[in-house]
Amino acid sequence: MPESSSQGVDLSVEELERLRRADALLTSILENSPFLISTKDLTGVVTLANQRFTVLDIPPLDRFVGRSVFELFPPEVAQALWANDMQAVREERCIEAEEVVAHKDGSQHTYLTVKFPVRDAQGNISASCALSVDITDTKRAVRDSLTDELTGIPNRRALNHTYPEEAQRALRHSETLNLALIDIDHFKAYNDSCGHDSGDDALRRVANALRLALARAGDRLFRVGGEEFVALFITGDAQGARAHAEELRRAVAELQLPHPGLGSGQVVTISLGLASLVGQTRGTSNPCTTGQMLRSTGPSQPAAIAWSWRPEPCQDTDEALYSVTTRRGVADQPVAKRSKRTARARKAPLKAP
Numbered sequence: 001m002p003e004s005s006s007q008g009v010d011l012s013v014e015e016l017e018r019l020r021r022a023d024a025l026l027t028s029i030l031e032n033s034p035f036l037i038s039t040k041d042l043t044g045v046v047t048l049a050n051q052r053f054t055v056l057d058i059p060p061l062d063r064f065v066g067r068s069v070f071e072l073f074p075p076e077v078a079q080a081l082w083a084n085d086m087q088a089v090r091e092e093r094c095i096e097a098e099e100v101v102a103h104k105d106g107s108q109h110t111y112l113t114v115k116f117p118v119r120d121a122q123g124n125i126s127a128s129c130a131l132s133v134d135i136t137d138t139k140r141a142v143r144d145s146l147t148d149e150l151t152g153i154p155n156r157r158a159l160n161h162t163y164p165e166e167a168q169r170a171l172r173h174s175e176t177l178n179l180a181l182i183d184i185d186h187f188k189a190y191n192d193s194c195g196h197d198s199g200d201d202a203l204r205r206v207a208n209a210l211r212l213a214l215a216r217a218g219d220r221l222f223r224v225g226g227e228e229f230v231a232l233f234i235t236g237d238a239q240g241a242r243a244h245a246e247e248l249r250r251a252v253a254e255l256q257l258p259h260p261g262l263g264s265g266q267v268v269t270i271s272l273g274l275a276s277l278v279g280q281t282r283g284t285s286n287p288c289t290t291g292q293m294l295r296s297t298g299p300s301q302p303a304a305i306a307w308s309w310r311p312e313p314c315q316d317t318d319e320a321l322y323s324v325t326t327r328r329g330v331a332d333q334p335v336a337k338r339s340k341r342t343a344r345a346r347k348a349p350l351k352a353p
Helices: 013-032 049-056 074-089 136-145 156-172 187-194 196-213 237-255 292-297 317-322
Strands: 036-041 046-049 095-102 108-119 125-134 175-182 219-225 228-234 270-278 305-308
Touching: 013 049, 036 049, 036 108, 074 095, 074 108, 074 125, 108 136, 156 219, 156 228, 156 270, 175 187, 175 196, 175 237, 187 196, 196 219, 196 228, 196 237, 228 237, 228 292, 237 270
Parallel strands: 270 305
Antiparallel strands: 036 046, 036 125, 095 108, 108 125, 175 228, 175 270, 219 228
C-alpha cells in the first residue's frame, strides 16, 4: 500500500525500501571511506563532513559541521582551503589541489583534493564538494627516490627532472645555465687505503662543502655516481661560470682532508668539467638535453677545470654520464680512465677558451 513521504508524494513500499537501501549505502560509503568527504555552502560553512575528518586536528564532528572554515582552521590554512573551493565554484568545474592540514598528533599531512561545484534542483550552484586523499607517504616516497641516501642531496633522477626546467628558464630569461661535472680525484685509492666507511664519510664531507659553496639562489647540487657530482648554476657570462667553478674546487681543497692513498701530505681534491648553455644564442627554442651537457664536460687532469662553452649533440644521458668525453685538446677518454697524475696545476689560473 502506498505511503506518503514528507513532501506528500505517495511511494510504494518497494520504492521506500529502495530509498532506504540507497541511503544506507551512501551512509556506509561516507562513514567507511578512506577519503575526506565534505561540502560547504557558498559562505564557507561546512554542511557535511564524514567520519574520516576525525583524524584532523579539529573539533568533534558535531561541532565541526555548521561552522565556517575560518573558525575551524588557522587563518592561512582556511584561506587556502576556501580559495580552492571558490575557484571550483567560480570556474564551474572540477579542480585539483594539494592542501596541507594538521592531524591530531600535530603532524602536517598533504592531501590531494578534488573540488567541484554542487547544483541544486534548479541547476544553480549552491555548494562545493571536496574529496581528499592523504598523499603524505607518497610524496615522502617520491622525495626519497629523488634523494641520495648517503649524502642527503638530490640524486641523478632529480637531475633529470630539474635540468629541463632550468634550461627552459635560462632560454626564456637569456641567462647562462652552467653544468659542472665534479669528480673526486683518485677516490678508489682513497677507499683502498682508508676503507669504505671512511670513503663514505669523505663523500659526505665533500658533498657538504660543495653544498655550502653553492649557496646562491638557483644553485643546485646532485650526486650522480659513486664519487661524481653535478652542479647546476646560473651566471651572466663565461667568466662568472669559471669563477664559480673555481670556488667549488677551492671549497673542497680547503677541507684539507688527508688522502693517504696518494702519500704523506696529500689531500682530497676534485676535478671539474664545465659546460654552459647560453640563453637565446643557439637559434632554437629547444635546449640541449642533460646528456648533451654532460657529454660536453670532462675534467682534464686532477684538480683542474676543463671548459666547454657550447654543448654539442651527443647520445643519451645515461651513456653520456658514464662515458664522459673531454674536449678542447684534452685526451678523449672516459673519466674513469683518466691519468692519475698528481695535481700539479692545483693553483693555476683558469683561462677561457
